[in-house]
Amino acid sequence: MVDGSALLTTGLWSWFADPLEFEFMQRALLAVVIVGLVSAVVGAFVVVRGMAFIGDALAHSSFAGVAAAVALGFSIYLGALAAAVLTALGIAFISQRTKLRFDTTIGVLFVGAFALGIVIISREQNYTADLFSFVFGNVLGVSWSDLLLMAIVGAVVVLLVAAFYKELLFTAYDPTVAAATGVPTGLMEYGLVTLIALSTVVALQAVGIVLVIAMLVTPAATASLLVRRLHHIMALAMAFSVASAVFGLYLSYYGEVASGASIVLVATGIFIAALLFAPRRGIISRWWAARRRRREVVA
Numbered sequence: 001m002v003d004g005s006a007l008l009t010t011g012l013w014s015w016f017a018d019p020l021e022f023e024f025m026q027r028a029l030l031a032v033v034i035v036g037l038v039s040a041v042v043g044a045f046v047v048v049r050g051m052a053f054i055g056d057a058l059a060h061s062s063f064a065g066v067a068a069a070v071a072l073g074f075s076i077y078l079g080a081l082a083a084a085v086l087t088a089l090g091i092a093f094i095s096q097r098t099k100l101r102f103d104t105t106i107g108v109l110f111v112g113a114f115a116l117g118i119v120i121i122s123r124e125q126n127y128t129a130d131l132f133s134f135v136f137g138n139v140l141g142v143s144w145s146d147l148l149l150m151a152i153v154g155a156v157v158v159l160l161v162a163a164f165y166k167e168l169l170f171t172a173y174d175p176t177v178a179a180a181t182g183v184p185t186g187l188m189e190y191g192l193v194t195l196i197a198l199s200t201v202v203a204l205q206a207v208g209i210v211l212v213i214a215m216l217v218t219p220a221a222t223a224s225l226l227v228r229r230l231h232h233i234m235a236l237a238m239a240f241s242v243a244s245a246v247f248g249l250y251l252s253y254y255g256e257v258a259s260g261a262s263i264v265l266v267a268t269g270i271f272i273a274a275l276l277f278a279p280r281r282g283i284i285s286r287w288w289a290a291r292r293r294r295r296e297v298v299a
Helices: 004-021 023-049 052-072 076-097 102-122 129-136 144-163 165-173 175-180 185-224 230-255 259-277 283-298
Strands: none
Touching: 004 023, 004 230, 023 052, 023 144, 023 165, 023 185, 023 230, 052 076, 052 102, 052 185, 076 102, 076 144, 076 185, 144 165, 144 185, 165 175, 165 185, 165 230, 175 185, 185 230, 185 259, 230 259, 259 283
16 A cells, blocks of 8 residues: 555655756746845844835836846846945935935935836837846746856845844844944944845845835744744744745746745735734734633633
8 A cells, every 4th residue: 555645745745846857947946045045134124123115115226227237238137236226325325414204215216216217218119028027026037147146145145244233233223322332323224225225136036126025024024923033033034035935936837827926925925824823913812812811800
């Protein structure tokens, strides 16, 4: 008699391994793992600082660089990287040197940069597939050169976070006290927005401009429902992010649907599960605890 568990294990392994016979799936799998790790590391700071809007802004701002790269004929990634970093530095500079609120500055600059991208691309006669892949995501089209650039930028982001973790942590939770103790909070502000810009560019090919904010925010927000300390949030967010990216990639392959949207939907599903069932902060868990307390009071 054939062991049912053995059949199940064989089936699961085939489900995972069979697509890896294709080189494009090998590249895509490496790409989504890189995106998951980098997005989670930076996303923890984005969630703690309440800076979700800036991720969306930088993703849209990078469109100006993508459009300029298409028009001038150089690397789309380098164009997106330049536009996102310049916009991030501009946001930090204007916010520090004027009395404008941070979100106001973000709104002004990202709309301007996005409009510039539309103007540039409207001058082009043909809209290329590469451009649409950056708007909606096309991780299955990642080349080895794209993957190498993603890995280099991702490694730089992770190494910088590791090197300045204490300063970033202190600034994230209490910038006033951090400044009083000698931490260069202004420099940390510039550094953080630059890291967000870099991680945004890393995720563009996988999920596109439209959905990149989800990879920055959703896994970290899910983790924050379960744990409190920043390094715990970061570690758990990495696990959720990589799991969402890999499972979403395979769902998109077998279901023949858009990979970026599939990845984001899986991440959203995990968030909803945590929102409902998290031990202390979940809606159902809190309702059940309140019900037990009422019963104890009545008893």
